Amino acid sequence: QVQLVESGGGVVQPGKSLRLSCAASGFNFSIYGMHWVRQAPGKGLEWVADIWYDGTYRNSADSVKGRFTISRDNSKNTLYLQMNSLRAEDTAVYYCARDSYTWTFPAGALDIWGQGTMVTVSS
């Protein structure tokens, strides 16, 4: 079945780095744009970043720009989020999600979501 599975979360000290992965299965990963969305404990959803189906273009929220990098490996059906210079305010559940549009810029709805992976930034 269509599925996204995140991994790589954990507890990390402020200023350190972490890389999240999102393994896709059950669909043609290489034709869909992808997103990362996060949710701090008890808070709302926050869009983090997206990437085109072929990795050509990527965008990110101002809150993570210059620190987080989204990337993908279509040969491995995997999406990544490299998080550097982590701060306490980055503590959240991180979800990967599929964009509903194919072969174009990721302006569609987020139609498939993973179960999320928790990242805790604390000394």
Add this chain to the structure above:
Amino acid sequence: QSALTQPASVSGSPGQSITISCTGTSSDVGAYNYVSWYQQHPGKAPKLLIYEASNRPSGVSNRFSGSKSGNTASLTISGLQAGDEADYYCNSYTGSSTRVFGTGTKVTVL
């Protein structure tokens, strides 16, 4: 990019209809039909309810409907049921090629 504005909470009795608003600007909600709505139960991942402002994915109950007028999008839940008790979020594509979520609305079934 500021979050889209939603009411913090909305409540209704079983069988009633409720509407959740999502107010943005002429750079996001007002500029595009790329508005979507999500339902999130506690401890669960969000679920897509509405895409392109008013379209329902297959498998989503027709009790959920969406609309948009100017800078405001709306989600209506008709025939309210206990299982509809959840958090609801709107999302819009923006003029800077980014995305923005709404502040979220907690729906309570009385």
